[in-house]
Amino acid sequence: MRALSRNGRGVIGIIIPIVGVGSLALAAPSAFAANAHHGGGGAGGGGSAATGNDISYPQCGSSFPASPGFGIVGLNDGRANDLNPCFGPSSSYGSYTQSELYWAVAAPTGGPLQPKASLYVNTGDPGNVYNGTLIGDWPTSGSTPYGSCSTTTVTTSSGSATAGANSPGCAWQYGYNTAVQDASWLSGAASAIDHQNAPVYVPGTAASYPWWLDVETANTWQTGTNGQQMNVADLQGMIAGLQQAGASTVGAYSTSFQWGQITGGTNSSSGSLYKIPDWIPGARTLSGAKSNCATTPFTGGAVTVTQWSGRPDNDYAC
Numbered sequence: 001m002r003a004l005s006r007n008g009r010g011v012i013g014i015i016i017p018i019v020g021v022g023s024l025a026l027a028a029p030s031a032f033a034a035n036a037h038h039g040g041g042g043a044g045g046g047g048s049a050a051t052g053n054d055i056s057y058p059q060c061g062s063s064f065p066a067s068p069g070f071g072i073v074g075l076n077d078g079r080a081n082d083l084n085p086c087f088g089p090s091s092s093y094g095s096y097t098q099s100e101l102y103w104a105v106a107a108p109t110g111g112p113l114q115p116k117a118s119l120y121v122n123t124g125d126p127g128n129v130y131n132g133t134l135i136g137d138w139p140t141s142g143s144t145p146y147g148s149c150s151t152t153t154v155t156t157s158s159g160s161a162t163a164g165a166n167s168p169g170c171a172w173q174y175g176y177n178t179a180v181q182d183a184s185w186l187s188g189a190a191s192a193i194d195h196q197n198a199p200v201y202v203p204g205t206a207a208s209y210p211w212w213l214d215v216e217t218a219n220t221w222q223t224g225t226n227g228q229q230m231n232v233a234d235l236q237g238m239i240a241g242l243q244q245a246g247a248s249t250v251g252a253y254s255t256s257f258q259w260g261q262i263t264g265g266t267n268s269s270s271g272s273l274y275k276i277p278d279w280i281p282g283a284r285t286l287s288g289a290k291s292n293c294a295t296t297p298f299t300g301g302a303v304t305v306t307q308w309s310g311r312p313d314n315d316y317a318c
Helices: 102-106 168-194 224-243 258-261 287-296
Strands: 049-053 073-074 115-121 142-144 147-149 150-158 159-164 212-213 249-254 278-284 303-308 313-318
Touching: 049 150, 073 102, 073 212, 073 224, 102 115, 102 168, 115 168, 142 159, 142 168, 147 168, 147 313, 224 249, 224 258, 249 303
Parallel strands: 049 073, 073 115, 115 212, 212 249, 249 278, 278 303
Antiparallel strands: 049 313, 142 147, 150 159, 303 313
16 A cells, blocks of 8 residues: 655655565555555455455556455555546546446445445655755645644745745645545546446545545655654644545554654544554455454554455455
């Protein structure tokens, strides 16, 4: 489930190989880069209601898993500010039958522990300037729980410029704006599918799906204690944006190591990251995925989904 930001500030820390971590978790770094492949699947095709699959843009144009218990679809193409080209019908994938969103709604058999369809979105916090270049979608204004996002003067390769401050307030607004864009993309994709008179109706509201934040060290994040504070603000802004759009359930896909590197750890009841649901990768087999349901939650909440590696990846509902 890889994803790095096109505006990448660089990889936080060092990517440490972890045996058994699936493609969503620790693939080669890409700075919101396009080798993200949180791909779902080997257990598809008549798996039990407790097993499912996650797919995203690497599976565009291929056959999707048949009859999983549940499906989780990546809305982005590996970058938080870009759309998965086959999330809904597009110029490259024109039919609803090629849409991964439609697959998630129509293909799963369903079960008591996970809804048929869930969504995941890429995350990151690039800050206002990278390699001397302004980050084009970094906000310059906004009223946030961290105070106002205001402008400041920054130095770029072209000289001085005005940009949004590299602050928790602007980081929160950046996350919020990204989530609002994601909810808008969902609405557009669902509408395009339904306009093709697909046999299964696809809802386009954020409230219709659980959402997962893909939080990985291969993404673009700010570093140091101050950077972690801004990363937390960014993720909180994303949750606020999704909730504003109607989402009632937002969890995180990560590992304890990566979550700690990016956020500094969630060990306090303050803030909206505490006790959100966990989706944990790292297993090579279904039995390993089942065992990982007992893993200590990195958010202090509950582990509700685990992943085991495949081509594409597989998931287990705890």
